[in-house]
Amino acid sequence: MNIDHKGVAKFLSMLAFASLLLVLGGQAIGEEEYDEDTYGPKAPIIFTAPVKAVIFTHKIHTMDAGLSCDSCHDTFFEMEIGAAEKKDDFTMQSLYDGKYCGGCHDGQTAFASNTRCTVCHIGVKGFDRLQGGPKTDAHGGGHH
């Protein structure tokens, strides 16, 4: 019994230590990461025009995929917030023509713009979630 107890205690303390290491290690990895000056704004960009809504995350493209700022700025996108949405040609057709996201999302460099729609298109539902829950006045919800 005694031995058993000791064994269990030892095992538990080892487990605790291991998990502590994991947590600390994880934090260290997590902390060393996101520098907005290097990788761009941390908050996702949400486009709501011409359709609601499209999400763009700098992290995925810069830190994860290894692109630099001048990979897209200012060839495909101006840095100013909302600049692309103001333009009339910010459409899927433009993407197919190699503009905006279509500069890379052409099926060669990255997945083609006319595939995997919902990777970027998060919809009204995704938009509402990011705003903190669905709006009550939206024509939606349930029938109840």
Added chain:
Amino acid sequence: MRISDLEKLKNEGVENLPSEERRRFLKFGLSVTGVFLSGSVLSLAAARNVHGAVEVLPPQAQKFPYSPHYSMVIRQNRCVDCERCKEACAKTNHVPSYGYRTTILEMERESGPGQTERIFMPVLCNHCNRPPCVRVCPTKATFKDKKTGIVVMDYKKCIGCKTCMAACPYNARYFKEENRAVDKCNFCFDTRLSKGETQTACAAACPADVRVFGDLSDTNSRVYKLIHAPEKVAWVLRPETGALPNIYYMND
């Protein structure tokens, strides 16, 4: 086995079948209840009139129960939930904020190891050929339009018992306080089709051409062509209810 023989069999349900058996059953079920593969249209007539599956006859337009036989093909993977269809529907048909005639459902599906895929699924009244809502209505306030097959409401006859809402396999009905009656999609029959428009408000508003609306009995219509394209797989929702819906889904 002939359809006429099969019809005499008792439906045992699919709940207690092992998956292999179930898969085979469903495969058969598809041919008589409305999901069909490789361009055969089999949901459009009651099962007793279906010969296509057995005798490999091409579906015949004159057998469509209605003319025009209104139908909608929803090309699901094109939907990005912009909800312009909902807005257009609400505006056109004065749908209050607490209800809907059409809406978009959202699902998250595993598409690979550690990967998920978001799917948006537009839903609306399926204008079933055998509508459970019509069967249960005690006052005949809801019925199939004899010409077009649209499941319509006569608000004046509706007593608000909501039995139709419970019966509908597609949750496509809501109680409209303003009318003191149940309201539902009628393919914009009163607001658009009867005024010469050929598209429903939702189909016209869709920027991604998800909703294709038209006459399934017209061999030149887009819906007919999409449904009959041999390379396409189309499906309907909840075929097991035997309601024979007229809203088809496919991926583009």
